[in-house]
Amino acid sequence: MRSDLWRNNIVLLTALFILAPVGLILWQSFLTDAFFSARANPTADTYSFVLSDPGFWDALQNTVILSAGMVVIAVPLGSLLAFLMVRTDMPGRRWIEPAIFLPLFMSPMVLAFGYIVSIGPSGFWSTWWQQTFGAPFWNVYSMPMLVLVVALTHVPHVYIYVATALRTVPSDLEEAARVAGGAPLTVAMKVTLPLVWPSIAVSAVLVAFLGFELFGLPYVLGDQDGRLVLATYLYKFNTLLGRPAYQLMAVVVIFIMLVTLPLVMLQRRMLRSAQRYSTIGGKATRSHAVPLGPWKWVALAGVMIWLYAVVLLPLSGVALRSFVTTWGPLVAIRDVLTFDNYHKLADLPLIRRSIVNTLLLAFVGGFASLCVYALIGLASHRSQAKSTRVLDFLVLLPRAMPGIVAGLVVFWIFLFVPFLKPWVASLVAMWVAYTLVWLPFGLRLVSNSFGQVGRELEEAAYVTGAGQARVARDVILPLAKHGLLAAWLLAFLLYAREYSTGIFLMGQGNEVMGTMLVSLWNGGNIDVASSLAVVNTLVIAGGIALALRLGVRLDA
Amino acid sequence: MPELVVENIHLKYGAVEVLKGASFAVEKGQIAALLGPSGSGKTTLLRTVAGLERAYKGRVSVSGKEVFDGSRNLDLPAEKRGLGFVFQSYALWPNRTVFDNVAYGLRLRKVADAEVRRKVGQVLEVLGLGHLHERYPSQLSGGQQQRVAIARSLAYDPAVLLLDEPLSNLDAKLRDEARAFLKELITREERAAVIVTHDQIEALAIADTIVLLNGGVIAQEGSPEDLYNRPTTLFTADFIGNNVRLAGKVIAAGDGFATLDCDGLQVTGRMGQPVTVGQGGTAICRMDKLGLAVPGERDTVEMHRTTTMFLGEKWEHVYRIGNHSLRVLTDSAVGDATSPIRIPRESVWIF
Numbered sequence: 001m002r003s004d005l006w007r008n009n010i011v012l013l014t015a016l017f018i019l020a021p022v023g024l025i026l027w028q029s030f031l032t033d034a035f036f037s038a039r040a041n042p043t044a045d046t047y048s049f050v051l052s053d054p055g056f057w058d059a060l061q062n063t064v065i066l067s068a069g070m071v072v073i074a075v076p077l078g079s080l081l082a083f084l085m086v087r088t089d090m091p092g093r094r095w096i097e098p099a100i101f102l103p104l105f106m107s108p109m110v111l112a113f114g115y116i117v118s119i120g121p122s123g124f125w126s127t128w129w130q131q132t133f134g135a136p137f138w139n140v141y142s143m144p145m146l147v148l149v150v151a152l153t154h155v156p157h158v159y160i161y162v163a164t165a166l167r168t169v170p171s172d173l174e175e176a177a178r179v180a181g182g183a184p185l186t187v188a189m190k191v192t193l194p195l196v197w198p199s200i201a202v203s204a205v206l207v208a209f210l211g212f213e214l215f216g217l218p219y220v221l222g223d224q225d226g227r228l229v230l231a232t233y234l235y236k237f238n239t240l241l242g243r244p245a246y247q248l249m250a251v252v253v254i255f256i257m258l259v260t261l262p263l264v265m266l267q268r269r270m271l272r273s274a275q276r277y278s279t280i281g282g283k284a285t286r287s288h289a290v291p292l293g294p295w296k297w298v299a300l301a302g303v304m305i306w307l308y309a310v311v312l313l314p315l316s317g318v319a320l321r322s323f324v325t326t327w328g329p330l331v332a333i334r335d336v337l338t339f340d341n342y343h344k345l346a347d348l349p350l351i352r353r354s355i356v357n358t359l360l361l362a363f364v365g366g367f368a369s370l371c372v373y374a375l376i377g378l379a380s381h382r383s384q385a386k387s388t389r390v391l392d393f394l395v396l397l398p399r400a401m402p403g404i405v406a407g408l409v410v411f412w413i414f415l416f417v418p419f420l421k422p423w424v425a426s427l428v429a430m431w432v433a434y435t436l437v438w439l440p441f442g443l444r445l446v447s448n449s450f451g452q453v454g455r456e457l458e459e460a461a462y463v464t465g466a467g468q469a470r471v472a473r474d475v476i477l478p479l480a481k482h483g484l485l486a487a488w489l490l491a492f493l494l495y496a497r498e499y500s501t502g503i504f505l506m507g508q509g510n511e512v513m514g515t516m517l518v519s520l521w522n523g524g525n526i527d528v529a530s531s532l533a534v535v536n537t538l539v540i541a542g543g544i545a546l547a548l549r550l551g552v553r554l555d556a
Numbered sequence: 557m558p559e560l561v562v563e564n565i566h567l568k569y570g571a572v573e574v575l576k577g578a579s580f581a582v583e584k585g586q587i588a589a590l591l592g593p594s595g596s597g598k599t600t601l602l603r604t605v606a607g608l609e610r611a612y613k614g615r616v617s618v619s620g621k622e623v624f625d626g627s628r629n630l631d632l633p634a635e636k637r638g639l640g641f642v643f644q645s646y647a648l649w650p651n652r653t654v655f656d657n658v659a660y661g662l663r664l665r666k667v668a669d670a671e672v673r674r675k676v677g678q679v680l681e682v683l684g685l686g687h688l689h690e691r692y693p694s695q696l697s698g699g700q701q702q703r704v705a706i707a708r709s710l711a712y713d714p715a716v717l718l719l720d721e722p723l724s725n726l727d728a729k730l731r732d733e734a735r736a737f738l739k740e741l742i743t744r745e746e747r748a749a750v751i752v753t754h755d756q757i758e759a760l761a762i763a764d765t766i767v768l769l770n771g772g773v774i775a776q777e778g779s780p781e782d783l784y785n786r787p788t789t790l791f792t793a794d795f796i797g798n799n800v801r802l803a804g805k806v807i808a809a810g811d812g813f814a815t816l817d818c819d820g821l822q823v824t825g826r827m828g829q830p831v832t833v834g835q836g837g838t839a840i841c842r843m844d845k846l847g848l849a850v851p852g853e854r855d856t857v858e859m860h861r862t863t864t865m866f867l868g869e870k871w872e873h874v875y876r877i878g879n880h881s882l883r884v885l886t887d888s889a890v891g892d893a894t895s896p897i898r899i900p901r902e903s904v905w906i907f
Binding site: 454456457459460461462463464465466467470474475478479 | 606607608633634635636637638639640641643644645647648649650651660661664665708709712718
């Protein structure tokens with residue numbers, strides 16, 4: 001009889017890896033003090049403390065507004081963008097496509113810096129506007145601005161889902177409606193839109209969920225007025241009471257997950273029915289573009305304005321800022337031009353180390369995480385066992401955990417488990433947190449590429465005499481090679497971008513670019529932050545370029 | 557002792573019982589065909605024998621060694637059963653050359669390199685693939701791929717060879733050649749082979765024994781001649797051959813023959829099982845045995861012609877009487893609008 005022992009063991013370890021953090025949060029939320037403290041007693045007062053704090057309700061309200069604003073703005077725009085890109089003859093689609101992915105992989109910290117230095121109170125654009133037209137009408141730190149920024153930067157998330165769905169709609173369905181007398185716009189509304197509704201709905205839930213995870217943008221753009229969202233409210237508890245108030249943080253985490261977990265479960269359910277819905281086309285047929293006539297230039301202009309707002313505006317700001325020593329209304333650019341900010345990257349050991357660490361974590365750590373995901377993926381591959389179905393459900397938990405929370409819990413676990421304690425401020429702890437955060441995503445990528453290996457190819461190896469390990473080594477892994485390579489590249493991009501997961505784990509020696517950006521911002525060190533942001537963006541752009549070169553799909 | 561013995565296999569997918577007690581045995585050098593309509597469980601049965609599906613009851617033994625016994629909870633995994641399996645899709649590993657595909661089983665068995673080269677070379681030579689060692693599967697034609705798949709399953713000398721619709725992916729002309737080749741090869745190599753097919757012509761041509769499955773149970777098992785000429789169930793009679801099915805009432809029975817009245821059309825045929833006058837019955841008539849008769853001949857029915865089609869080699873006509881229509885083939889054109897149609901009693905079975 002085939003032994004399922006190793007499968008069960010791996011599932012068990014994975015379950016432990018997922019459940020230990022969640023259990024620890026739950027336990028901590030019912031204690032009067034940090035769980036490792038001798039003075040910690042069981043209590044439920046922590047909940048009433050948080051619930052009676054007006055700051056919590058403010059943060060919750062802000063989060064809901066942000067999340068709702070994202071849905072209201074990003075979903076229609078993303079769907080429209082997808083329609084324009086997939087279904088119409090809008091010019092320039094070929095080179096717009098990669099540009100759409102840039103905001104997806106760019107660090108929100110970089111974007112946030114970019115907006116501050118471009119359209120902030122003494123930003124490049126603001127100063128220019130001031131000199132030309134008078135006082136600017138916007139305030140980058142205002143709530144409407146924050147909603148607009150987070151909504152526009154999340155348009156690509158919607159785009160990915162809707163564009164994928166649109167590609168499966170055979171264009172003969174549209175053509176049939178056209179022949180029957182429908183004008184292009186009518187056809188789009190009456191035929192195409194209903195077919196992709198499920199995907200639009202899924203993306204709406206995703207965006208709402210991402211709204212609850214937001215950290216970087218509200219931290220930089222909202223914090224000046226003390227406007228908090230749940231994630232930044234959580235972060236405040238680290239220093240607010242003089243020392244970290246772990247029990248209160250745990251309660252906030254519970255509240256965040258009470259919202260995100262149902263959203264994740266809802267999304268999973270909807271995704272399944274959406275997939276059933278979208279298989280109608282079966283084979284991808286050659287799609288015929290809907291002619292837009294002169295409107296195509298209007299469409300292009302709209303897309304360009306959006307791209308300018310989410311890519312060029314913040315990036316040009318950061319890039320420009322990284323080459324000047326200071327900036328303000330009365331400064332002439334040629335007086336302040338400098339390369340110093342880049343020299344500092346190499347001169348300051350802390351910064352230099354953060355760059356090296358990021359590359360190490362993204363490249364080697366990404367590969368190590370991929371190995372972990374591949375092992376878990378192999379354990380659940382073609383398995384009908386109950387344990388693997390449980391696993392399928394368990395991975396929803398880390399999915400519902402914002403990065404900053406996962407980092408916090410991994411930090412706790414390293415504090416708590418005696419033999420892990422020496423590693424608490426090391427890259428190892430960082431890697432564990434990253435691996436936990438990206439487990440659901442990585443596992444999905446890996447399982448998908450394993451699933452594409454023909455079942456009979458594996459069975460042929462079994463009947464020829466190969467055991468499970470040999471089948472994995474000789475058939476599954478070699479044939480899934482391309483998918484695994486793509487997963488590694490995506491892990492590289494995500495790890496290089498990651499900033500919130502490492503916040504609580506950062507210590508002497510394990511700095512990464514993302515967390516470094518946060519602490520440089522905290523310290524007001526804009527010069528170095530800008531040049532580091534440029535380097536971070538270049539690393540990510542390099543990864544994207546490589547991915548496109550290798551034909552890796554970035555919208556996985 | 558047969559090389560392969562399969563006894564009383566029961567298998568469920570969830571709550572659905574797919575196999576309900578299938579049994580058969582194959583001797584060395586013989587070919588058994590698992591035949592049946594889609595959904596009858598023939599591929600599932602083959603996969604159960606290979607260890608790719610798990611039965612909950614029954615017994616399988618290969619060369620006298622038990623590999624599955626539901627009552628003793630014995631279930632050797634596929635890799636320990638030492639069988640050869642040819643998949644419908646051929647399942648050639650696209651990342652390996654022909655040589656490496658075929659050599660895989662030997663390498664798993666830690667055979668020395670020189671011996672691997674000799675053995676693989678020999679098998680590829682036998683299958684007429686001697687010049688293709690370094691090719692990749694995607695560079696081969698369908699027929700060549702099929703032979704590589706067979707070579708791969710033969711290379712490590714399994715006593716039993718299982719083939720899942722091995723000919724269905726070949727075009728019609730190639731299929732006839734491959735069929736003859738396969739039969740000759742298995743007899744010469746002295747393996748016991750089980751071949752799954754939905755094509756009765758293929759089964760009749762290639763098999764020494766046909767196991768006809770219907771809904772997870774064996775409808776009839778026997779030599780091709782048995783199944784064709786001596787069907788014991790209505791399902792067998794109807795499934796084998798190209799038939800006309802008529803329902804009616806028994807008006808005469810005796811001497812091994814019975815006569816059925818089907819709304820004015822009377823047919824006489826062999827009793828597949830004993831029937832008595834007055835009960836309902838079904839007649840299965842081999843379509844290719846229908847023909848035009850001269851008036852006064854026995855086993856004839858007067859019918860009129862409604863359509864004629866020219867098929868090249870033959871003419872096909874549709875003859876009607878009442879609600880019944882029969883398709884009749886002739887070698888030449890027919891002028892008369894009405895003629896007696898012969899339904900010979902030797903080619904009709906009454907159930």
